[in-house]
Amino acid sequence: MIRTKGRACTGKRRHDTRDEAEEHRDRLLAKGAVRIAAYACRHRGCGGWHVGHLPKPRT
Numbered sequence: 001m002i003r004t005k006g007r008a009c010t011g012k013r014r015h016d017t018r019d020e021a022e023e024h025r026d027r028l029l030a031k032g033a034v035r036i037a038a039y040a041c042r043h044r045g046c047g048g049w050h051v052g053h054l055p056k057p058r059t
C-alpha cells in the first residue's frame, strides 16, 4: 500500500457511484454529521466519489 501525503483521497471511503456516496452521506447525516456532501473525486487514478465537508459559503 502506498501512502501519499497531502490531500489525496487516501483514508477516505471511496465509492464507485454517486448513489453509493450519497448513501454513505445519508448514514453520516443520520449519525449527526452536518454540512457534508457527496462529491466526485478529482484525484487522478481514483475516479470515484467521496463524502466530505462542504466548503464554506462565501457571503
Ligand SMILES: [Zn+2]
Pocket (backbone or CB within 6 Å): 009, 014, 041, 042, 043, 046, 047, 048, 049, 050
Ligand atoms: Zn478519490
